[in-house]
Amino acid sequence: MKFKKRTHTCGELSELQIGESVVLNGWVDNRRDLGGVIFIDMRDRYGITQIVFEPTFNLQAHEDGKDLRSEYVISIEGTVRKRPEGTENVLLSTGFIDVMVEKITLLNHAVTPPFQIKDDLDVNEDLRLKYRYLDLRRSKMQKNMVMRHKVCQIARKYFDENSFLEVETPVLMKSTPEGARDFLVPSRLHKHKFYALPQSPQQYKQLLMVSGLDRYFQIVKCFRDEDLRADRQPEFTQIDVEMSFVDTEGVFEIVEGLVKQFYKEIKNYDLQLPLKRLPFKDAMEKYGSDKPNLKFDLEMVTLNDVFAASEFRVFKEAVENKGIITSLLAKGCGEYTRNQLDGLTDFVKKMGAGGLIWMRVKEDGLEAPIAKFLTDEEKQNIIDRTNAKPGDLVFILSGPKLKTLTIMGNLRLEMAKRMDIIPKNDIPALLWVTDFPLFEWDEETKRFYAMHHPFTSPDVDDIQYMESDPGRVKARAYDLVLDGNEIAGGSIRIHNSELQKLMFKALGISSEEAEEKFGQILNAFKFGAPPHGGIAFGLDRLVMLFAGESSIRDVMAFPKTSSGTSLMDDCPSFVDDHQLKDLHIKLR
RNA sequence: GGGGCUGUAGUUCAGUUGGUUAGAACGCCUGCCUGUCACGCAGGAGGCCGCGAGUUCGAGUCUCGUCGGCCCCGCCA
Numbered sequence: 308m309k310f311k312k313r314t315h316t317c318g319e320l321s322e323l324q325i326g327e328s329v330v331l332n333g334w335v336d337n338r339r340d341l342g343g344v345i346f347i348d349m350r351d352r353y354g355i356t357q358i359v360f361e362p363t364f365n366l367q368a369h370e371d372g373k374d375l376r377s378e379y380v381i382s383i384e385g386t387v388r389k390r391p392e393g394t395e396n397v398l399l400s401t402g403f404i405d406v407m408v409e410k411i412t413l414l415n416h417a418v419t420p421p422f423q424i425k426d427d428l429d430v431n432e433d434l435r436l437k438y439r440y441l442d443l444r445r446s447k448m449q450k451n452m453v454m455r456h457k458v459c460q461i462a463r464k465y466f467d468e469n470s471f472l473e474v475e476t477p478v479l480m481k482s483t484p485e486g487a488r489d490f491l492v493p494s495r496l497h498k499h500k501f502y503a504l505p506q507s508p509q510q511y512k513q514l515l516m517v518s519g520l521d522r523y524f525q526i527v528k529c530f531r532d533e534d535l536r537a538d539r540q541p542e543f544t545q546i547d548v549e550m551s552f553v554d555t556e557g558v559f560e561i562v563e564g565l566v567k568q569f570y571k572e573i574k575n576y577d578l579q580l581p582l583k584r585l586p587f588k589d590a591m592e593k594y595g596s597d598k599p600n601l602k603f604d605l606e607m608v609t610l611n612d613v614f615a616a617s618e619f620r621v622f623k624e625a626v627e628n629k630g631i632i633t634s635l636l637a638k639g640c641g642e643y644t645r646n647q648l649d650g651l652t653d654f655v656k657k658m659g660a661g662g663l664i665w666m667r668v669k670e671d672g673l674e675a676p677i678a679k680f681l682t683d684e685e686k687q688n689i690i691d692r693t694n695a696k697p698g699d700l701v702f703i704l705s706g707p708k709l710k711t712l713t714i715m716g717n718l719r720l721e722m723a724k725r726m727d728i729i730p731k732n733d734i735p736a737l738l739w740v741t742d743f744p745l746f747e748w749d750e751e752t753k754r755f756y757a758m759h760h761p762f763t764s765p766d767v768d769d770i771q772y773m774e775s776d777p778g779r780v781k782a783r784a785y786d787l788v789l790d791g792n793e794i795a796g797g798s799i800r801i802h803n804s805e806l807q808k809l810m811f812k813a814l815g816i817s818s819e820e821a822e823e824k825f826g827q828i829l830n831a832f833k834f835g836a837p838p839h840g841g842i843a844f845g846l847d848r849l850v851m852l853f854a855g856e857s858s859i860r861d862v863m864a865f866p867k868t869s870s871g872t873s874l875m876d877d878c879p880s881f882v883d884d885h886q887l888k889d890l891h892i893k894l895r
Numbered sequence: 896g897g898g899g900c901u902g903u904a905g906u907u908c909a910g911u912u913g914g915u916u917a918g919a920a921c922g923c924c925u926g927c928c929u930g931u932c933a934c935g936c937a938g939g940a941g942g943c944c945g946c947g948a949g950u951u952c953g954a955g956u957c958u959c960g961u962c963g964g965c966c967c968c969g970c971c972a
Contacts, residue, residue, distance in 0.1 A: 337932075337933085339930095339931045339932060339934050339935095340928090340931095340934090341928060341929060341930070341931060341934070341935085342927065342928035342929070343928070343929030343930095344928095344929040344930065344931080345929095345931095346930075346931050346932065346934085348932070355932095357931085357932070359930085359931095361929070361930095362929085363929085376923095377922090377923095390930085391930065393930090394930050394931075394932090396931095396932060398932085399932085402932090405930095419905070419922075419923060420905085420922095421905060421906075422905080422906055422907095422922090423905095423906075423921080423922065425933095427933095428906075428907080428921085429906085429907055429908095430906065430907075431901095431902090431906090431907085431964075431965090432964070432965070433902095433963070433964045433965085434906080434964095436964090483972085485972055486971080486972030487970085487971055487972070488970090488971090506971095506972075507972090509972085531971060532971095533970055533971040534896095534969085534970060534971075535971095536966085536967080536971085537965085537966070537967095539971070657897095657898065657899090657967085657968070658967095658968060658969095659968080659969090717968095747972090756972070757972055758972075759972060760972040761972070762972090763972085858965095868963090868964065868965090869964075869965065869966080870963085870964085872963095874963090874964090
């Protein structure tokens with residue numbers, strides 16, 4: 308089919324081109340046939356231009372224009388004309404001109420789409436996902452794709468300017484059962500053996516440091532076979548970074564520079580550096596989260612000392628079991644009904660809390676179901692420590708430390724929503740969470756796991772406790788948190804094979820097992836590994852937050868459903884028997 | 896693995912206590928209309944009420960199961 312190359316896109320014509328002959332290619336967006344004259348909004352990625360079919364201007368074009376329908380693909384030749392006085396559309400950048408059509412070429416028909424290609428139309432997400440290629444025609448989705456592209460380009464430019472090399476790492480690699488579940492790929496050439504898709508290029512980027520590449524980055528797909536969430540997909544993209552001869556400060560400096568650049572170019576916002584830092588312990592105790600949302604002012608207060616000698620059984624147990632008693636002050640919520648309080652009790656119980664203690668603050672003190680178990684001094688201390696005023700509500704939770712703090716942290720977020728104290732402005736609440744524990748105790752398997760990953764360096768002062776008291780060892784690990792979302796995480800790594808062996812030992816991994824699973828990295832470290840560290844951004848999450856979306860699906864071109872399927876191409880799917888035979892796989 | 900929400904024209908939804916022929920808006924089709932831009936006006940087509948059992952004289956509505964979607968907890972080094 309013959310058609311002319313476009314002279315302009317649908318987003319760029321203005322009064323500057325009045326009188327010019329132009330060619331536009333694009334889609335029929337909206338059609339307004341007034342009988343004597345037909346207006347069509349012609350759409351492409353760049354915008355919308357109104358084209359006009361008028362019989363007095365061109366009789367044949369007007370005849371042809373009658374047959375056009377939504378989403379037809381067309382090429383038109385015409386003349387740019389200033390719109391008549393009073394018919395300008397100020398909502399469109401091209402709204403001061405029309406293109407009077409002289410010739411129209413129909414490039415393709417289109418059946419009526421399953422949903423209208425409009426931004427303000429509510430469509431169920433499953434339908435959008437099934438027809439993702441149509442969903443992506445909507446300008447909102449195109450804006451998101453453009454923003455994602457911009458974030459990548461800003462990162463590439465920034466890293467390039469700072470001497471980072473973009474290096475590709477393998478997608479087929481060895482399975483490392485520490486951490487998330489791997490996606491496995493069966494090997495045809497090697498019977499009964501499997502590749503794994505990377506959860507992150509962690510080991511490769513460390514090996515690149517051993518190679519002396521000094522500064523590496525990669526915008527890279529990662530895969531984790533875990534249950535999904537609004538901000539979690541089985542395959543996702545990281546901006547992966549690693550640097551040699553740096554400590555925590557060196558990583559922070561580079562990352563903060565990048566984040567500043569993001570805000571400058573995407574939000575036109577001047578981010579003040581350095582960013583706030585908060586040790587993990589404080590984050591947990593004040594906000595009940597390792598990714599605290601500091602957009603609003605609401606802090607938890609630990610009350611263990613207040614109840615150190617309490618006779619109230621619940622508190623007494625918490626103190627004796629080295630648990631925690633934490634409180635949250637809900638200002639002005641003293642009038643909450645019993646029904647509301649029961650709802651909040653259910654809320655915390657669902658997360659595993661034994662119950663929720665609440666106290667209404669009155670002029671003459673505390674009113675609460677548990678008041679009779681507390682001394683006057685304890686009551687007064689609660690008021691003083693939480694800074695409660697009459698009309699307020701105090702929540703108290705007690706139990707095992709991390710679990711209880713986490714539940715209170717969720718209650719904090721819930722109360723912030725109910726109290727409507729989360730500002731809707733664009734000012735980012737960015738901070739570093741630092742000093743994570745190196746190890747995390749797992750009740751189920753009764754052993755320590757690496758909280759970050761097994762290559763994370765311990766705090767130098769804590770190495771002495773790695774065997775005797777692993778729980779108190781702090782890691783040189785850090786997360787970057789934006790408005791309550793973890794957008795990046797990293798650490799200074801171990802670069803010494805002896806320390807790495809000690810780490811594996813502390814994790815209960817035998818030297819044989821370590822050799823088998825991580826032999827390459829232990830071996831590499833013997834050959835002069837430089838001190839190094841790095842970080843990885845969750846690109847999807849970052850773009851989601853920049854775009855103001857609440858799901859990363861809306862910033863991914865072809866995402867999966869929350870059960871990990873693709874409604875568009877219907878995967879995962881069954882495969883032919885001969886494929887399985889090639890792979891030496893028998894299904895049960 | 897657990898909890899919650901959800902499924903009715905192409906789309907978004909309404910549908911009363913279980914009761915006649917399941918409605919609205921948008922979209923689609925036809926006709927009229929020369930300055931619309933959510934064009935307007937007139938007319939029309941369009942339904943396996945996700946699927947399967949059950950209760951009932953009678954089920955979109957009640958019960959059970961099942962499939963899909965969304966959100967959360969666990970999980971996510």
